[in-house]
Amino acid sequence: MDFETKLEILSAAAKYDVSCSSSGSARKNIPGGFGSSYKSGICHSWSEDGRCISLLKVLFSNHCIYNCAYCVNRSSNDLPRASFTPDEVAQLTSEFYRRNYIEGLFLSSGVVKNPDYTMELLLKTVKKLREEHKFNGYIHLKAIPGADFKLIYQAGTYVDRMSVNIELPSNKSLQLLAPQKTKESIIKPMNYISAVKTAKNDENRVFKKKQIFVPAGQSTQLIVGATPDNDLGILRLSENLYKRFQLKRVYYSAYVPVSSHPNLPAIGTPPLLREHRLYQADWLLRFYGFSSDELLDDSRPDFDLDLEPKSCWALRNLHLFPIEVNTADYDMLLRIPGIGVRSAKTIVTARRSQKLGYEDLKKIGVVMKRAKYFISCKGKYYGSLNENIIKYDLMSQSRKNLLQSSQYQQISLFDKGDYNDLLHL
Amino acid sequence: MIYYIYDGSFEGLLTSIYDSYYLKQTPCDISAKPNSQISLFDENIYIKTNTEKFEKVYNSIRQKISSEALNNVYNVYLSNYEFKGILIFNYLKLGWKTGYTIDNYISNESVLNVQRISRRVQKEYHLFLGIVRFKRMEGDFYYASIEPDNNITELLAPHFSTRLSDQRWVIHDIKRGIAAVYNLKKWYMLDLKLKPDFILQSNENDFQFLWKKYFKSIAIKSRINPKLQRRFMPKRYWSHLTEKS
Numbered sequence: 001m002d003f004e005t006k007l008e009i010l011s012a013a014a015k016y017d018v019s020c021s022s023s024g025s026a027r028k029n030i031p032g033g034f035g036s037s038y039k040s041g042i043c044h045s046w047s048e049d050g051r052c053i054s055l056l057k058v059l060f061s062n063h064c065i066y067n068c069a070y071c072v073n074r075s076s077n078d079l080p081r082a083s084f085t086p087d088e089v090a091q092l093t094s095e096f097y098r099r100n101y102i103e104g105l106f107l108s109s110g111v112v113k114n115p116d117y118t119m120e121l122l123l124k125t126v127k128k129l130r131e132e133h134k135f136n137g138y139i140h141l142k143a144i145p146g147a148d149f150k151l152i153y154q155a156g157t158y159v160d161r162m163s164v165n166i167e168l169p170s171n172k173s174l175q176l177l178a179p180q181k182t183k184e185s186i187i188k189p190m191n192y193i194s195a196v197k198t199a200k201n202d203e204n205r206v207f208k209k210k211q212i213f214v215p216a217g218q219s220t221q222l223i224v225g226a227t228p229d230n231d232l233g234i235l236r237l238s239e240n241l242y243k244r245f246q247l248k249r250v251y252y253s254a255y256v257p258v259s260s261h262p263n264l265p266a267i268g269t270p271p272l273l274r275e276h277r278l279y280q281a282d283w284l285l286r287f288y289g290f291s292s293d294e295l296l297d298d299s300r301p302d303f304d305l306d307l308e309p310k311s312c313w314a315l316r317n318l319h320l321f322p323i324e325v326n327t328a329d330y331d332m333l334l335r336i337p338g339i340g341v342r343s344a345k346t347i348v349t350a351r352r353s354q355k356l357g358y359e360d361l362k363k364i365g366v367v368m369k370r371a372k373y374f375i376s377c378k379g380k381y382y383g384s385l386n387e388n389i390i391k392y393d394l395m396s397q398s399r400k401n402l403l404q405s406s407q408y409q410q411i412s413l414f415d416k417g418d419y420n421d422l423l424h425l
Numbered sequence: 426m427i428y429y430i431y432d433g434s435f436e437g438l439l440t441s442i443y444d445s446y447y448l449k450q451t452p453c454d455i456s457a458k459p460n461s462q463i464s465l466f467d468e469n470i471y472i473k474t475n476t477e478k479f480e481k482v483y484n485s486i487r488q489k490i491s492s493e494a495l496n497n498v499y500n501v502y503l504s505n506y507e508f509k510g511i512l513i514f515n516y517l518k519l520g521w522k523t524g525y526t527i528d529n530y531i532s533n534e535s536v537l538n539v540q541r542i543s544r545r546v547q548k549e550y551h552l553f554l555g556i557v558r559f560k561r562m563e564g565d566f567y568y569a570s571i572e573p574d575n576n577i578t579e580l581l582a583p584h585f586s587t588r589l590s591d592q593r594w595v596i597h598d599i600k601r602g603i604a605a606v607y608n609l610k611k612w613y614m615l616d617l618k619l620k621p622d623f624i625l626q627s628n629e630n631d632f633q634f635l636w637k638k639y640f641k642s643i644a645i646k647s648r649i650n651p652k653l654q655r656r657f658m659p660k661r662y663w664s665h666l667t668e669k670s
Contacts, residue, residue, distance in 0.1 A: 011639050012642040028587075029587055034591050035588060035589075036587060038584075042554050042555045045640065047640060048649050048650075048651065049649050050654045050656075050657070053643060056639070096632070096635075099632065100559050101636050101668075254648075257647075270648065350529045350531045352526070353530055360532045364537075
């Protein structure tokens, strides 16, 4: 098989892994070597689906002994199979990197023969890149569940980020779609990596010679929409992963139908909007000080597709609003729909020198279309505290059209014209 | 009405600010090109770049305002904004009154514009860290042509000189006719007006081909979203991207 066909097969096989970031590591170039990491990561291109390309994302091999129903590389799937050699991967990574196509390598693999054998191949590849090619760019490596911890440890000293994909958010789903795997087999290596990293950090505080172990931490991926798991379950899982294993990122991947297994839902298009809501909520967990219980609860276990999670939370807590932007503290500013981390920070510093008005907020990039219902500036309030009105106004146009056209006819009294006069009273 | 004309250098721009301060003049524009629509009562004043004056203003910005402000001013200087000279003049004039709190005054038009433009330049710089595409040329060096909106080549050079420190490279801004050159020891800027006739190294096309293949096969067909792609990577940059040309 020629090399280009191999590359085609093994990159197409890796594309459902959505992890893309190249951030979190500040690895420096060494004399005689090439490559470096950039703390906040660099995107190098964007593919036709609009997702960023930052790393050369390939599988080492798409041969796999497992037969997970949701996975395109499952052993029963009839598709062309290929494997790289460590030399090929190292060479290609170097050549792409020197042309600034990529920020580094993302290497995953199907399980060939057994987990140890596969992990050894991956280890050999990253070792070659670091030691023979003197490559100091970013490397994201998959830890193969079930592989010897010694191999995972060694790999961790060479790479910047490691990840184990959970894929299915509950044990029940796992049994349904990937009966050869257990929750424990997946969590164990994550737990191990997290423990070693914590231990190294402690040692580094004491000893002069600093040891590097997975400097950019761990990430994982959850598939959305292949199983009946609800958003609350998924979000709680993410929250625990962030807290317990100090994960850097949890990625959500809208399930793309890659097979027609009886245990899989028959869906036409991937649930992209649901995926988007989960990402929004994930950001709220990590940067906005929200907890999963505030965003969802058992009576309301899924996100509203009409409205983003932050606005939903605000509408449920209207008694807290409006908030005066000139006096509210930073944590509260962050909770206002339409205000993000950057505008909250700007508000906090800018209001030291002047009182902020409606126009000022607009200028610094606050999305007033959303924020105006929840804030007052210099004591002045520009919105209306009516839940239904706000909700309708915050919806995107496409959702509004949907609302008007189809099954929701009964609440069409929220037609724009009906209450517009109300707003400007 | 007084128009200041400077030589286009950052030194020249800060010299004109020094002069206006001591001549107690308020120019209605500071630009690198003479004003063509000048009327009888207008006056063009040509500023003679002076290193001493430049340094005085430079240090004064850093000490009396803030290094953040100096950064902003430099970014705006690199931008393609037409009235950047007078914008920087107004921003600094306010800065010397307010001191280090200058960037809090977001309700001031000049402060807001300076921040906006500075951010725009930084954003483009960051994008280009990713989308500069080197091609390996005969003679063992890598060449990249770019056409950024703002004059960011000299911002890009330090990044690549540490990252790709074991290969010789050229980043050529063909719009402005300037280039950053790295010779394995250090990088420097030079004028490069002509389109150079370098020859691709023999296996360069193979890697370009592989990259294009990869670029195509990594996209998920059921998620195709060209609008999203263009939002991150505007079409005007595509002609220099290996995977898009």
